Amino acid sequence: MAELTNRRIMVAATPEGELSESHFRAEDGVAGEPGPGEVLVRSVLLSIDPANRAWLQGRTYREQVRPGDVMAGLVLGEVVAENGAGIPVGGYVTADGGWQQYAVLPAKRVAPVEVVGDLTHHLGVFGMTGLTAYFGLFDVGRPAAGETVLVSAAAGATGSVVGQLARIHGCRVVGVTGSAAKNEVLTSRLGFDAAIDHRSPTFADDLREACPNGVDVYFDNVGGPVLDAALRRMNTHGRIVCCGVVSQYDTAAPAAGPDGVPGLVVTKRLRMEGFLVFDYAKRYAEGLASLAEWVRNGSLIELLDVVEGLDNAPRALMGLLAGENVGKRIVRVGPDRL
Ligand SMILES: NC(=O)c1ccc[n+]([C@@H]2O[C@H](COP(=O)([O-])OP(=O)(O)OC[C@H]3O[C@@H](n4cnc5c(N)ncnc54)[C@H](OP(=O)(O)O)[C@@H]3O)[C@@H](O)[C@H]2O)c1
Known part of the structure; x- marks a missing residue:
């Protein structure tokens, strides 16, 4: 596989008060290759969530994200390589891939997505x-x-x-x-x-x-x-x-x-x-079936708020916390297909 540049946003410092761009830094690395049972996921969309800010502070349901870590975040991405993971190349998945263009992940940490309508739905109303x-x-x-x-x-x-x-x-x-x-x-x-x-x-x-x-x-x-x-x-x-x-x-x-x-x-x-x-993981299918029917019959409208470009993720999160967004805030990291 040709070497792929992996742009990523790192945590530079733990915020003491209000979040600012100084708490992050962007760097270019090289995307890894999937080991046995792993996949390489190319990020297409990144979910910007209030919880991202809480993870930087700790005291949540997941481990604190610390200086030197790739900033954590939920990604919808395309599987571009796999190594005996049983997940087809070209399929879409959601995963805790982080604020980066590529992530190597074990198959058990990615959730294949059956795409219904726009990809954005799968981080929002169907996500x-x-x-x-x-x-x-x-x-x-x-x-x-x-x-x-x-x-x-x-x-x-x-x-x-x-x-x-x-x-x-x-x-x-x-x-x-x-x-x-x-x-x-x-x-x-x-x-x-x-x-x-x-x-x-x-x-x-x-x-x-x-x-x-x-x-x-x-x-x-x-x-x-x-x-x-x-x-x-x-x-x-x-x-x-x-x-x-x-x-x-x-x-x-x-x-x-x-x-x-x-x-x-x-x-x-x-x-x-x-x-x-x-x-409710065991009941997601039930929830998705109802949500999909309401979207299909027009009674449920999705509000979307898309910010372009991975480098804008820190500003997108700061803006979300300040109430700038109308609807589900997503950062577009790359095109749906290359
Ligand atoms: N329990 C779970 O499993 C779970 C899962 C997902 C999300 N959540 C939680 O659900 C909540 C909403 O998340 P979301 O992803 O849907 O985000 P969101 O509502 O799209 O964005 C956050 C909104 O919070 C409002 N806000 C910010 N500071 C505020 C303040 N001081 N007082 C009142 N409102 C303020 C802002 O809008 P306005 O001020 O203009 O209203 C902002 O747009 C968050 O608390 C998140 O952690 C929980």
Whole structure:
């Protein structure tokens, strides 16, 4: 096999506070050759996820990504070589390939993808965030038709799907985002009943007005002050789906909280439950079948936010944490096919 240059983004330093470009550096190396049972994957698309920032700090479900490591990230790529791995060259896979053009990976660490429509779907609505929305809402939140579902980071990858699934299920849906432009997308394109801005000085009043009958299910993507406010609007026997804490990732010192726990949980008999999408790996096919049908019949719209070029991955992550993205943020690393 001819030698392949492998551009990669390394972690240069562990952030002490807000993430900046100085925490990364780009370098060119040489792509490895697959050993027995391994594949060489060419990255096509890179998923930019809030969790990327949390992995740099540690205290998550995976090992901390440290200075000197290739920055970790979920990749959708093409298998360009294999060595007895049983995965065909030319097939697409998703894998923890990192922020680089090529990755050598053991076959058991790649998941073959049966492509439906655009490749981008497989990092979004048919990928981790779509499945997170599906299982988090239906299995953890368990909404009933007619109930009020509140979701934060509602114009993001997970939140935009959660809100639409709740609408499809017959719920009243209220979104929280950080801008009027995003809220307009939610109400005019995605069928949310209302959307409010967490940056507004009148946020608590806006929340009361948007949820006149209280909140039955709060799908929490952000934690922090939005969770504090939502807790106060929960109805008796409400459910809080703890999906993520993006408001607390971009710091070495996350705030204490939430305020009101356990008092409000006891008096309102709330269920507050965390989950990881990986818990549902055995049921992904079920989730994918439903998501694919809703996309096919037009009731579920995917919002996509594609940034061009691997070198822009650090800026793409910083922008995601700042709320720049509308929908699933992806970095295009290379063409679908060479
Ligand atoms: N449990 C799981 O298995 C699982 C799987 C995937 C993702 N997640 C979690 O789900 C959440 C959403 O992830 P995603 O990939 O869908 O990202 P995303 O929503 O597409 O992007 C993150 C969004 O968070 C919002 N945000 C940032 N800082 C905030 C703050 N201080 N307060 C309120 N909102 C803030 C921003 O939008 P606005 O401020 O404009 O709303 C930003 O666009 C994250 O917490 C992630 O860790 C969990």
